[in-house]
Amino acid sequence: MSTTKRTSKELTQCLEGNDPSLTKLLIHLSTGDCPYRNNKNFMKYDTITVQNNTEFINLGKSIGNNTQLKRIAFCRCNRRTPGAATTRQFINGFKCNESINDIAFASRIDFSQGLGLQLMNFYKSNNKSLRNIYIETGDLRNGGYRAIVNTLRECNSMICIRLRQCGITGKGMGGIVSAIKNKCNNNLRVIRLTKNPIGSRGCSHLAEVLHNPKTKLVELGLSDCHLNDNSIKILAKSLKKNNKLRHLLIDRNPDITRIGNSRMSKLLCNKSSINATYNSNHTIKCIASDNQRVRATRNFRKSLLLNGSSNKNSVAKNKILRCHEHLSMEPFFEWDLKVLPIAIHWLETARGNLLDGTVGNIDARKLSAIYEFARMMPLFFVPAPPKQGKKRKHSMMTRSRKKAV
Numbered sequence: 001m002s003t004t005k006r007t008s009k010e011l012t013q014c015l016e017g018n019d020p021s022l023t024k025l026l027i028h029l030s031t032g033d034c035p036y037r038n039n040k041n042f043m044k045y046d047t048i049t050v051q052n053n054t055e056f057i058n059l060g061k062s063i064g065n066n067t068q069l070k071r072i073a074f075c076r077c078n079r080r081t082p083g084a085a086t087t088r089q090f091i092n093g094f095k096c097n098e099s100i101n102d103i104a105f106a107s108r109i110d111f112s113q114g115l116g117l118q119l120m121n122f123y124k125s126n127n128k129s130l131r132n133i134y135i136e137t138g139d140l141r142n143g144g145y146r147a148i149v150n151t152l153r154e155c156n157s158m159i160c161i162r163l164r165q166c167g168i169t170g171k172g173m174g175g176i177v178s179a180i181k182n183k184c185n186n187n188l189r190v191i192r193l194t195k196n197p198i199g200s201r202g203c204s205h206l207a208e209v210l211h212n213p214k215t216k217l218v219e220l221g222l223s224d225c226h227l228n229d230n231s232i233k234i235l236a237k238s239l240k241k242n243n244k245l246r247h248l249l250i251d252r253n254p255d256i257t258r259i260g261n262s263r264m265s266k267l268l269c270n271k272s273s274i275n276a277t278y279n280s281n282h283t284i285k286c287i288a289s290d291n292q293r294v295r296a297t298r299n300f301r302k303s304l305l306l307n308g309s310s311n312k313n314s315v316a317k318n319k320i321l322r323c324h325e326h327l328s329m330e331p332f333f334e335w336d337l338k339v340l341p342i343a344i345h346w347l348e349t350a351r352g353n354l355l356d357g358t359v360g361n362i363d364a365r366k367l368s369a370i371y372e373f374a375r376m377m378p379l380f381f382v383p384a385p386p387k388q389g390k391k392r393k394h395s396m397m398t399r400s401r402k403k404a405v
Contacts, residue, residue: 005046006046008047008048008049008050011025011046011047011048012048012059012062014046015048015059015062015063015066015069016062016065018065018066018067018068019068020068022046022066022068022069023068023069023070023071024044024045024046024069024070024071024072024073025045025046025047025048025063025069025071025072025073026042026045026046026047026048026072026073026074026075027047027048027050027059027072027073027074027075028047028048028049028050028075029050029056029074029075029082030049034047034049034075036073036075036106036107039106041104041134041136042073042075042104042106045071045073053082053083053086056082056086056090057086057089057090057093059090059093060089060090060091060092060093060094061093062093063093063094063097063100064093064094064095064096064097065096065097066097066099067098067099068099069097069099069100070099070100070101070102071100071101071102071103071104071132072100072102072103072104073103073104073105073106073134074104074105074106074109074115075105075106075107082114082115084114087114087115087118088118090115091115091118091119091122094119094122095122095126098129100129101129101130101131101132101157102131102132102133102134103119103123103130103132103133103134104133104134104135104136105134105135105136105138106136106137107136107137108137108138108139109135109138109139110139110144111138111139111140111143111144111145111147111148112139112141112142112143112144112147113142116138116139116144116147117144117147120147120148120150120151121147121151123151123154123155124150124151124154124155125154127154127155127156127157128155128156128157129157130151130155130157130158131157131158131159131160131187132158132159132160132161132162133151133152133155133158133160133161133162134160134162134163134164135148135162135163135164135166136164136165136166137164137165137166138163138166140166140167140168140172141167145168145172145175146175148163148176149175149176149178149179150179152176152179152180153178153179153180156186157186157187158180158186158187158188159187159188159189159190160188160189160190160191160192161180161188161190161191161192162190162191162192162194162221163176163192163193163196164192164193164194164195164196165194165195165196166196167196167197168193168196168197168198168202169196169197169198169199169201169202170197170198170199170200170201170202170203170204170205171201172198172202173193173198173201173202173205173206174205176205177205177206177208177209180209181208181209181212186216187216188216188217189216189217189218189219190217190218190219190221191206191209191217191219191220191221192219192220192221192249193221193222193225194221194222194223194224194225194249194289195223195224195225196225197225197226198222198225198226199225199226199227199228199231200227200228200230200231200234202225203222203227203231203234203235204234206220206235206238207234207235207237207238208238210235210238210239210242210245211238211241211242213241215242215244216244217244217245218244218245218246218247219245219246219247219249220245220247220248220249221247221249221289222248222249222250222253223249223250223251223252223253223288223289224251224252224253225253226253226255227250227253227255227256227260228253228255228256228260229255229256229257229259229260229263231253231256231260232250232256232260232261232263232264233260233263235248235250236263236264236266236267239267239281239284240267240279240281242281242283243281243282243283243312244283245283245284246283246284246285246286247284247285247286247287248284248286248287249286249287249288249289250264250287250288251287251288251289261297261300262297264287264300265297265299265300265303266280267280267281267284268280268281268282268284268300268303268304268307269299269303269319269323271323271324274320274324274327274328277316277319277320277323277324278316278319278320280303280316280319281307282306282307282312282315282316282319283307283312284304284307285304285305285307285308286304287304302322303319306318306319317346317349317350318350318354321350321354321362321365326365326368327343327365327368327369328372329343329369329372329373329376330372330376333373333376333377336377337373337377340369340370340373343369344366344369344370347362347365347366347369348362348366350362
């Protein structure tokens, strides 16, 4: 990326010259300044403003011959939409490119016709090219939604899907999930659906992805998606055995109350028993995007902080020690003293992996464990008195020897 802003003419020359410094390009198809130039998603992009159809056609040819571009974005296409013939010529040049694997659309681009539809059809037929797709305020009406779903279904190398403020409802999530659920076995890592009213119905569809033991999804963004306590209940149930997801972004959903937060807290650290605590989710470490805050209890925040550690065995031990002041040995009595050394060793290893300074005194817990076994099995701890028969036998043998002498 260049350190200074280059003009459209300079960028066109860089594009034609295959300049390695030009890897991210934002194409602005309207006159005037591009409103997305300073958008955080496009701030590092170089911007070319296209003034007429001829420039647009030539730009397609230049992109097709370029091997350095990695990411490309289009904005304000609805304000100055190229005609069908112009779009077709641009696509004919663009489709020769083999280096671009990240594409973005902004400002209500229509995917039912024109440039949006043509690009989706191109990537649908070249299903190994597209890895990242970002659509902001996209117009998915009149068949545009179907074009997106069909492309997602065919793109087998997809890593990141971001659909922001596209009007996707809970019913619409069914089609998207059916298109991507098989991708979770491959490369798909990130799904962000910010500002889409998917609600609880949409969460039910997403639960199919989260519940899949082969999923590789590490981030699910559901900020401002009309979630409520029932939505959290659905998500928490699907995440009980999920050990991949790291970020579950649920901020800016005001209908999530203390009940929903309590369910999330229980997912991260179930205090009902030691086994339940051990089997809790130890991977989710973030629930809010950017610097947003979610109303959460102190224990909820503490569990998120502990989950930030990469050593999940240490995370489980710390949660157990923090939530269970007394570790009952009663379930192990049936194995006599065989378990006691194991329990002592477990506490010793926990001492060396403390992530939380409030877990309590390890030495006191060791003594407590020993005491429980001693109280239940006193004969294993109190030495038996010597047998009197052996002592008398020894005395009689001594006297007989004295007589013989």
